[in-house]
Amino acid sequence: MAYEKKEQLYEGKAKKVYATQDPNVVIVSYKDDATAFNGLKKGTITGKGAINNRMTNNLMRRLEAKGVPTHLVEELSDRETAVKKVSIVPLEVIIRNLSAGSFAKRYGVEEGIVFDAPTIEFSYKNDDLGDPLINTYHALALKLATAEEIALIKNYAFTVNELLKGFMKEIGIDLVDFKLEFGRTADGQIVLADEISPDTCRLWDEKTHEKLDKDRFRRDLGGAEEAYEEVMRRLTGVE
Numbered sequence: 276m277a278y279e280k281k282e283q284l285y286e287g288k289a290k291k292v293y294a295t296q297d298p299n300v301v302i303v304s305y306k307d308d309a310t311a312f313n314g315l316k317k318g319t320i321t322g323k324g325a326i327n328n329r330m331t332n333n334l335m336r337r338l339e340a341k342g343v344p345t346h347l348v349e350e351l352s353d354r355e356t357a358v359k360k361v362s363i364v365p366l367e368v369i370i371r372n373l374s375a376g377s378f379a380k381r382y383g384v385e386e387g388i389v390f391d392a393p394t395i396e397f398s399y400k401n402d403d404l405g406d407p408l409i410n411t412y413h414a415l416a417l418k419l420a421t422a423e424e425i426a427l428i429k430n431y432a433f434t435v436n437e438l439l440k441g442f443m444k445e446i447g448i449d450l451v452d453f454k455l456e457f458g459r460t461a462d463g464q465i466v467l468a469d470e471i472s473p474d475t476c477r478l479w480d481e482k483t484h485e486k487l488d489k490d491r492f493r494r495d496l497g498g499a500e501e502a503y504e505e506v507m508r509r510l511t512g513v514e
């Protein structure tokens with residue numbers, strides 16, 4: 276089926292979403308815009324949109340093959356993909372294998388501590404409030420999801436971690452941490468949505484520990500474009 280791009284439904288920080296002729300399918304279009312610190316820092320990572328689109332689809336196809344349901348329908352072009360229309364569960368699901376970022380800051384520890392077991396945390400997806408940390412009791416109280424949905428989301432998130440850690444290890448990368456978002460389809464199924472890219476994962480070269488992710492932009496380290504290209508090149512062997 277050829278999906279036609281209709282009216283724009285939404286513009287977020289890194290993507291635009293368009294309607295199609297199918298009410299259950301939308302088109303996401305990835306931008307090169309980069310933001311950090313809840314939108315306070317703004318910039319551009321040239322070529323990022325195309326890389327994040329293709330990397331997300333590459334990883335989601337492989338997760339689907341291992342039994343994780345995703346929103347992916349069909350890659351349409353370098354920057355555009357048809358996905359199932361979902362209502363996003365307003366929880367950012369963060370899994371960590373090593374200490375970094377806000378975890379290191381919050382608990383006053385250095386980055387790079389290897390955990391014995393992965394951790395999970397949730398943030399309430401709400402820009403006005405700055406995406407505050409939330410526990411599952413709070414999520415239930417706020418009716419953000421049902422207990423069954425939260426249990427399923429936790430399960431999927433840890434499964435994605437094991438699979439993604441493996442995919443990254445194959446290409447010499449340590450998966451430090453990442454953020455997932457889930458959505459509900461029209462028929463109420465919970466599926467993995469949003470993206471899996473260097474914007475949403477911390478990826479360190481296993482040997483040099485070089486950062487191959489958005490921290491290059493957040494921390495003004497330079498070389499963000501090259502880092503995103505490097506991950507894509509290793510993942511597909513072509514980029």
Ligand code: UDP
Nearest residue numbers: 369375376377378452453454474475476477
């Ligand atoms: N993350 C994300 N979007 C957010 C917050 C975090 O994709 O709004 C990702 C981030 O790239 C990292 C992981 O989630 O891979 C954990 O982020 P952390 O809580 O350490 O926050 P940060 O240091 O990025 O503010």
